[in-house]
Amino acid sequence: MSELVLNVVSVSKTFSARRGAVEAVKNVSLEVNAGESVGLVGESGCGKSTLARLVTRLERVDTGDIYLCGERISHLAGSSLRRAYHNVKMIFQDPRSSFDPRLTIGASIREALRASTGMTGRALAAESVRLLCEVGLDAGYDKVYPRQISGGECQRAAIARAIGARPRLLICDEATSALDVSVQAQIMDLLRTLRRQHDMAFLFISHDLALVSSFCNRTYVMRSGEIVEHGPTADIITHPQHPYTQKLIGSILTP
Amino acid sequence: MEHIGLLDVHHLTVEYPDGERILQDVSLHIHEGEIVCVIGESGCGKSTLLNAILQMPGQLDIVEGEILFHGQNLRALPREDVRRLRGSGIGMVFQEPGASMDPIRRIGSLFYETMRAHSPISRREALRQAEELLRRLHLQDARRILDSCPVELSGGQKQRVAIALAMALRPDILLADEPTSALDVTVQAQIVEELMALRDEFGTALLVVTHNMGVVSRMADKVAVMYGGRIVEYGYRKDVMTAPAHPYTRALMDAIPRPDGTPPKAVPGARTKKEFSYPCPFLDRCPYVHTECRTRKAEKIPIHGEHWTLCDAGFNGGAAL
Numbered sequence: 001m002s003e004l005v006l007n008v009v010s011v012s013k014t015f016s017a018r019r020g021a022v023e024a025v026k027n028v029s030l031e032v033n034a035g036e037s038v039g040l041v042g043e044s045g046c047g048k049s050t051l052a053r054l055v056t057r058l059e060r061v062d063t064g065d066i067y068l069c070g071e072r073i074s075h076l077a078g079s080s081l082r083r084a085y086h087n088v089k090m091i092f093q094d095p096r097s098s099f100d101p102r103l104t105i106g107a108s109i110r111e112a113l114r115a116s117t118g119m120t121g122r123a124l125a126a127e128s129v130r131l132l133c134e135v136g137l138d139a140g141y142d143k144v145y146p147r148q149i150s151g152g153e154c155q156r157a158a159i160a161r162a163i164g165a166r167p168r169l170l171i172c173d174e175a176t177s178a179l180d181v182s183v184q185a186q187i188m189d190l191l192r193t194l195r196r197q198h199d200m201a202f203l204f205i206s207h208d209l210a211l212v213s214s215f216c217n218r219t220y221v222m223r224s225g226e227i228v229e230h231g232p233t234a235d236i237i238t239h240p241q242h243p244y245t246q247k248l249i250g251s252i253l254t255p
Numbered sequence: 256m257e258h259i260g261l262l263d264v265h266h267l268t269v270e271y272p273d274g275e276r277i278l279q280d281v282s283l284h285i286h287e288g289e290i291v292c293v294i295g296e297s298g299c300g301k302s303t304l305l306n307a308i309l310q311m312p313g314q315l316d317i318v319e320g321e322i323l324f325h326g327q328n329l330r331a332l333p334r335e336d337v338r339r340l341r342g343s344g345i346g347m348v349f350q351e352p353g354a355s356m357d358p359i360r361r362i363g364s365l366f367y368e369t370m371r372a373h374s375p376i377s378r379r380e381a382l383r384q385a386e387e388l389l390r391r392l393h394l395q396d397a398r399r400i401l402d403s404c405p406v407e408l409s410g411g412q413k414q415r416v417a418i419a420l421a422m423a424l425r426p427d428i429l430l431a432d433e434p435t436s437a438l439d440v441t442v443q444a445q446i447v448e449e450l451m452a453l454r455d456e457f458g459t460a461l462l463v464v465t466h467n468m469g470v471v472s473r474m475a476d477k478v479a480v481m482y483g484g485r486i487v488e489y490g491y492r493k494d495v496m497t498a499p500a501h502p503y504t505r506a507l508m509d510a511i512p513r514p515d516g517t518p519p520k521a522v523p524g525a526r527t528k529k530e531f532s533y534p535c536p537f538l539d540r541c542p543y544v545h546t547e548c549r550t551r552k553a554e555k556i557p558i559h560g561e562h563w564t565l566c567d568a569g570f571n572g573g574a575a576l
Contacts, residue, residue, distance in 0.1 A: 043439035043440065043441060043442075044410075044439050150298075150525070151297070152525070153525075180296035180297055180466050181296075181466060181468065181507065181510045181511055181512075181519070182296050182506065182507060182510045182521065182522040183296065184510070184512075184519065185509075185510040185512075185519035185520060185521035185522070186521040186522070188512075188518065188519055188521070189518075189521045192518070207439055207440050208440070208512065209440075209514060210511075210512040210513055210514040211512040211519075213512075213513075213514055213515070213516040214512050214513070214516050214517060214518040214519060215518070233516070234516060237514050237515075237516075247441060248440065248441065249514070250444075251440050251441045251443070251444040252440065252469065252514055
């Protein structure tokens with residue numbers, strides 16, 4: 001049996017709001033094997049982003065456990081937590097808002113690198129340029145600011161920053177939703193190349209089932225905080241079992 | 256200029272005040288009750304085209320060209336007449352429905368103000384008409400919606416309200432800028448159905464700007480493909496989508512993710528700013544580029560009926576879709 005990079009076990013998360021509690025994630029279990037690409041689909045508000053935020057510890061779980069590379073991380077704290085988290089990185093829908101507007105792209109990447117690898121000086125500078133080249137940006141991008149480049153270029157830079165830590169798992173939260181189809185295809189090409197070159201697993205969150213089917217072996221369908229269906233992506237597309245999955249597939253506007 | 260359709264755009268060239276060109280020689284004709292979709296990547300000028308048609312006050316210089324609505328040249332009309340046409344003759348729906356609404360004002364008030372700006376009407380009558388309109392657009396709970404503020408509505412509901420609001424003055428044509436991009440897939444499908452129902456119900460023509468090929472395939476009668484500020488291919492949807500002629504159109508079709516798991520194929524390279532100085536805007540990225548491309552003049556090549564392209568190198572360049 002292959003090693004589990006991510007194991008989410010019966011996790012729940014409730015937010016308290018003025019109009020009462022919102023159960024964002026209800027008893028969700030999910031597994032990602034090493035080197036595997038797993039899709040997570042559902043519409044906005046279904047809890048898929050909350051789940052990603054629980055895995056990356058931007059939020060804490062109420063109940064349940066999260067294991068990252070075999071280590072139970074849902075209750076870690078301090079330096080052991082920071083160390084465990086070098087194994088998972090995340091890219092977001094709006095890459096520009098994930099960069100400090102007053103730092104150059106290069107400075108942002110170096111800051112993340114310093115924190116995750118402890119590199120300094122010339123090695124650090126060389127590595128940041130190498131990462132930029134790896135995602136298809138030339139060394140000139142080192143000195144530009146986020147506002148000076150396009151959304152697609154900014155997403156490439158965000159990917160460069162994420163892979164600098166050599167994570168075992170990359171979470172993509174609607175990472176191409178804000179991009180044009182042609183730019184989206186370029187980013188998907190890049191992710192596919194990185195997947196081949198690094199031993200990296202993906203949790204690919206999207207509302208676009210067609211896109212997920214081109215990238216993920218297995219897919220989980222989420223609705224109102226619950227996983228309603230999961231299995232090989234091809235099976236889910238061709239033989240959806242749950243009525244919600246059928247509705248989701250029925251509403252794909254295919255050209 | 257010739258009066259052909261309900262809305263005629265003739266040889267439109269638009270620049271920013273600093274001289275940066277955005278649109279070049281764009282011509283487009285929309286007939287009554289027709290649905291035309293404009294596709295292309297961000298920055299290709301498709302939103303600018305809508306803003307220019309609406310004569311939105313702001314940072315655009317129309318350098319050349321004419322926009323005729325019912326044969327009337329909008330550029331020659333007094334400002335006040337154009338303002339009156341905006342809304343009543345030419346309606347508008349935006350990508351972010353909430354952004355065009357005051358978040359703390361009730362939907363009913365939005366309808367009343369919109370209607371009152373164009374003709375004298377009592378609040379009671381405006382609300383009655385608004386309720387009827389929401390019903391005709393199959394919005395549940397019309398009265399509750401009129402009583403809500405935009406912040407209390409979901410994205411889908413807001414977009415449907417925005418469509419109803421645009422229809423309140425019964426425009427002959429509705430311009431929609433990425434009307435589904437901010438919405439979920441299931442809601443997207445619903446909005447598309449609703450926009451199409453407008454034509455059946457009110458005979459409204461639609462000019463829809465989108466980069467969602469699914470939206471195009473579901474609703475368009477005709478498609479205009481834009482690249483680098485120019486329309487590079489135009490024609491009936493079936494012709495353009497099943498037999499794309501321009502290399503860019505073909506690349507765009509190949510970039511669409513398909514549910515059968517075929518990976519989308521990326522268009523190599525990125526847009527350059529030099530596009531307007533080239534005879535062909537796609538020259539730097541085109542897989543079929545040859546020496547003649549740098550010298551020949553970009554002219555419409557008729558293909559079949561109304562289907563034309565600026566270049567037909569992509570026509571036989573790939574497998575049939």
